[in-house]
Amino acid sequence: MKYFFKTNLLVLVVIVFWGCGESEPIQTDVQKLETIAVGPLFEGVNTATVEFDVQKILPTGVKKEQLTEVRIKSIQLSLVNTEAPTPNSFTVLLASPNTSMKECGFLKEESIKINNYKVSLAEEQEFLVEILQDKMQTLVIDFNLEGDWYDDLSITAAIDWELKIKN
């Protein structure tokens, strides 16, 4: 009985130490995604989307299922069609088939006016691990147009990820 408790305690300690192992950061390039809103687009709220698989930017041998910590360091937006009316607000969201869609950040009108398209990021980002581990991801950009635009509109998002995996 004495040995039984000792053995159980030892197993528990090993499990706890194994579970608390350090996650290790991995280096990836900035991911550039081109979202498209299919025109014609009318004044008001419109949406541009693109589906992607984060696996494509991970180093060889690393699988997205190994991700343990995910944060977005920055998102930089840029408008592809420069003649299109400039939207006065942007909201950036991420979704995947088996998770809930979440807001990742937004752009204020004041930033847009000074041509600063760096997204203000959400503090809460814990949901990102589950989204990136899913079979595919969807980037959604909602934007508010101040005029009509009789063509498609493309917005490029350059996402700088901070990723950690457990070996």
Next chain:
Amino acid sequence: MKKFKTLAIFFVGLFLLTSMVGDSEDADKLVGVWEPSNKKIKVKIDKISGKYYGKIVWLREPIDPVTGKPKTDKNNPDESLKDVALKGFRMLKDFVYNGNGEWSEGTIYDPQNGSTYSSVIKLKDENTLDIRGFIGLKTFGRTDVWKRLVMKNKK
């Protein structure tokens, strides 16, 4: 006999295909612009990667009387998202079509108190929805009736 078998397989395949197309058409009946019973907002529901989402596209009072600026999601529980524009905000998320005019597994966000509820949507007729928001059990919730915005020249 072989000819009969081939014919039977062809008709079963055709039946399955047409029922799948019919299901997808029924699911997309949710797409459109809808107005809740309080008529304070209009919500456009669209389909993204197989699920249904609704964003606010019109507000009866778009300007915040305190700041004099466009209203933002000031009740968002995430402090860093309180300045997100309310016009464009996605208040319906992740609805999946179940068949029989019902979409479930989604959530509805109430910008007036910053709370998110589980939700099911039932299509009562082509232009009327019952949207139920609840916490935990479906029994403990509230249902609102939303009306589709129909173009005047549409027959």
